[in-house]
Amino acid sequence: MHAGHEEESVAAARLRAEQAHSRARDAVARAHRTLSDNLIATTTAGVVQGFRKNISELDAEAAELDAEHSPAMVIGPGAGSPATTVRCWRGIPYGADTGGEYRFKPPRPAPRWDGIRDCGNFGAIAPQTTYSWTDKIIGSEDCLNLDIVRPDTEEQLPVVVYLHGGSFIVGASHLGMLQGHHLASAMNVVYVSINFRLGVLGYLDLRSIPGDAAANPAVMDQLLALEWVRDNIAAFGGNPDNVTLMGESAGGAAVLTMMAVPRAHGLFHRAIAQSPPIGMIHSKTQSQFWARELVNRMALPRMTDIGTLRQAHFSEVVRAGQSMMWRSKELLHLNSCFAPTVDGQLIPQHPLDAFEQGKQAQVPLLIGTNSDEASFSRFLYIREAARSRAAVRLLSSFDNKSAEDVVAAYNGATSRHNFAQLVTDALFWAPTVRVASSHSRTQPTWMYRFDYSTNVLRKLGLGAMHSMELSNIFGDPDASRMSILTRWGDTTAMDGLTKQMQAQWASFIHDGEVLGDWPRYSADADRLTKVFDHPSRIEKDPRARKREAWESYAMDEWGKGRPELLEKLGFLAALPDTR
8 A cells, every 4th residue: 555655656746747847848938939929920931930139249140151152352340230139030932943944934932831941041042153263153043032130129110122233143142241230220121132043044135045045034033022022021020012122233233124124013112223234234136145155155056955054054054154254355345244134025125215214113213323433444454545445445335426425525535534434434323324314204313422432442543432332321331341441540431421321221211202401313403413422412413514425325225336246146137126
């Protein structure tokens, strides 16, 4: 009897202990659910879970990631990052794998998954080179994913969808400051940064090669991502009725291109285009030129079909694209390898023409360039005569009739300064002025020029170079690869300009209006432009004489000024077709 009572007491004690442990586990689970409920979101493909972390910790992680991607270029994180917490979701799929039989085809929505998907790590980036001595190709064709960052609050916030730059051939949603922790916190927004196909796999129209290739895979990726945001962003506390599409450089051109895509209209409600080389959009001539060049670089028969290109490993295709970009010398004719293509369908006409005809998305636009975007080009030629000849050659591919008149407005482009200014204006300023002029006739438009430069950069003759404004907009100057030059000495002016520009961008994103003394741009009035500098100011019709010189220059059809190339490609009979 005594033994039985003892066994019963041991069993009862064990049961009580197990019940206590179970209650404790349940309590921990309930506490965990309470803490993570606002990190769990249900999307159209499945449930995702993010994380919250202090921005200073995220800065250190970002520096390590950049060092892994491009070790020779990274400066490292700076001190003094704010002790602010944000919520993050990384690597959320918005599209399916684009490899194998789906290479060069339109994207497909992401396949569904079961359970809760851990979104604590960044997704794969698009295949691209590292620009290192190893000629290494990184990334994956299963790259259609996006990252989300927002303040650690319960507010429903405006949404920023960011398209990264990188000459349409490199870049990722999460490199350096583009992770957006500082921007999301300072501007109080939900920040979405997306990965999409690049280079040969995303920005080369291969329809002239037998097969079933799509003309604009990357643009289709971006469109699919915008549709994903429309359908899912409310689950992350974002307002799907207040979406700003934003990008810089190639990303800025992608923004303006999307404004000329009828299928995208209604998916975003404001647009920000920083330094957009929108004149680089591919013509029909370029598409066939580069498709043929790709086949040559891969040492394939002339009648190669798309199936053969799908069978090759993506690294071979990407490496061939890199080779033709740098060895063809076509950049001397403003003929870039990669860009969206006017295909007559998704992109019915050149974006410049769409803006001119009022067929673009009718949304408020903030747009501008930097004063010294291409200052590096001052070092390209030693002799004055060589610079002048190069300037005419550069412009003649688009319009050989007006090229010399434009060059004359830059005093023949013989000096290093004038040549660099001409290149800057051809690539960035002149087409941007044309877009702003057209858009201002139907929608609120604000134009800026970024002039701020440190003493070091001015002494080097570099000035306000391409992408320099990103440090101010993203509020993370220490993440810039140029921070050793921009953060040298007293940073008071730089920090003040950051606060000023972030306030302007935030106002536009939240309300579709800017602050203070920044008037709307108008081609029919004074063309008032905000110049961000120390101090900032408003200028009336900046550099009017040069602007007027560009007005008669045709910049929407590359190849018209190269009849020998058109004849070689068999396009002379097709010249009236301005696709």
